[in-house]
Amino acid sequence: MKKNKNGCDLKSCFLCRNSLTEWIPAVAESRKTYHYRKGEQIFSEGDPVTGVYFVYSGKVKVHKKWGAEKELIIRFAGKGDLFGHRGLGHDNQYPISATAIEPVEACFIDLSFFQASLKVNYGFISELLLFFADELQESEEKMRNLAHMQVKGRVAKALLTLQEKFKTTPEGAIGIVLSRQDLASFAGTTYETVFRIINEWVQNGIIGIVDKNIAILDIDKLTGFTKETETGG
Numbered sequence: 001m002k003k004n005k006n007g008c009d010l011k012s013c014f015l016c017r018n019s020l021t022e023w024i025p026a027v028a029e030s031r032k033t034y035h036y037r038k039g040e041q042i043f044s045e046g047d048p049v050t051g052v053y054f055v056y057s058g059k060v061k062v063h064k065k066w067g068a069e070k071e072l073i074i075r076f077a078g079k080g081d082l083f084g085h086r087g088l089g090h091d092n093q094y095p096i097s098a099t100a101i102e103p104v105e106a107c108f109i110d111l112s113f114f115q116a117s118l119k120v121n122y123g124f125i126s127e128l129l130l131f132f133a134d135e136l137q138e139s140e141e142k143m144r145n146l147a148h149m150q151v152k153g154r155v156a157k158a159l160l161t162l163q164e165k166f167k168t169t170p171e172g173a174i175g176i177v178l179s180r181q182d183l184a185s186f187a188g189t190t191y192e193t194v195f196r197i198i199n200e201w202v203q204n205g206i207i208g209i210v211d212k213n214i215a216i217l218d219i220d221k222l223t224g225f226t227k228e229t230e231t232g233g
Contacts, residue, residue, distance in 0.1 A: 001040065001042075010024050010027060012080045013054035013055070013056065013081075014127070015027060015082070017127075018121065018124040018128075023121055026116075027109075030109065030110070031109055032108045033105060034108060035104070036100040036106065037100065038100055038102050040099065041098070042084075042099065043084065043098055046094065047094050049091075050111065051111050051114060052088070053082070053107065054082055055079055055106055056106060058079075058100060058102050060077040060078075060104055063097050063099065063185065071097075074139070075135075076162070076166075078165065078166060082131070083098055101182065149226065151197070154187040155194060155198075157225075158187040159174065159207070159216060159222060160226070162176055163175075168215070173214060174214050174216065176213070183198075198214070
C-alpha cells in the first residue's frame with residue numbers, strides 16, 4: 001500500500017455522487033487515497049474496522065474463508081463502488097477480506113467522518129439503504145444457487161453477472177480479467193471444474209478467449225444453464 005497525494009475527482013464514488021454539494025469540500029479534506037498493487041490485500045477477515053473504502057480505479061474482490069483452504073468471492077467492486085461496509089455494526093471486525101485484482105486507487109474514509117456524512121446527507125442514507133437491500137438480495141440468491149443450481153449454471157451465472165457489471169471490451173470480452181481460480185471462487189466450485197467447463201464451452205462455441213479474458217458468444221445457451229437445478233448442486 002502506498003499513499004497518494006492526488007485524490008479522486010470527487011465526482012465518481014458512491015459517497016461523492018450522493019452527498020450535498022456543500023459537503024464535498026469536507027470529503028476532500030477527510031479522505032485518504034491509497035494505491036494497492038495487484039494481489040495486495042487491503043484488509044483481512046478479522047481485522048478491526050477503521051473505516052470504509054471507495055474505488056477510484058481498478059477492481060477489488062471481496063472474499064470470505066470457505067472451509068480450511070478455500071475462499072468464496074462475495075462480490076467485485078469497480079470504479080466508484082463502496083467496499084468495507086460489511087464491517088459496519090457492533091462487532092467492529094471485518095467479516096470479509098478485500099484484495100486488489102489489478103492495480104487499485106482507493107479512497108479511505110474513517111468511521112467518524114463516515115458517520116458524520118450519514119447525519120448530514122439524507123440522500124446518501126437513502127441510496128445506502130437501497131444498496132444494502134440489493135446486496136442482501138444478491139447474497140440470498142447466491143446462497144440459494146450454491147444449494148440448488150448445477151455447477152455449470154453457477155459458472156454461467158458468474159460470467160453473466162460479470163458481463164452485466166463490467167460490460168465488454170472493444171474486442172467483445174468481459175471487462176474484467178480473472179484467473180480461473182477467482183472465477184471458481186466466485187462460482188462456488190473448484191479450479192479443476194472451471195477449467196474443464198471453460199474448455200468444453202470454448203470447443204462448443206459458447207464462449208471464446210480473447211487474450212486472457214472470456215467473451216460470451218452464445219448468451220442464450222449460458223442463460224439456459226442457469227435454469228437447470230439440482231438438489232444439493
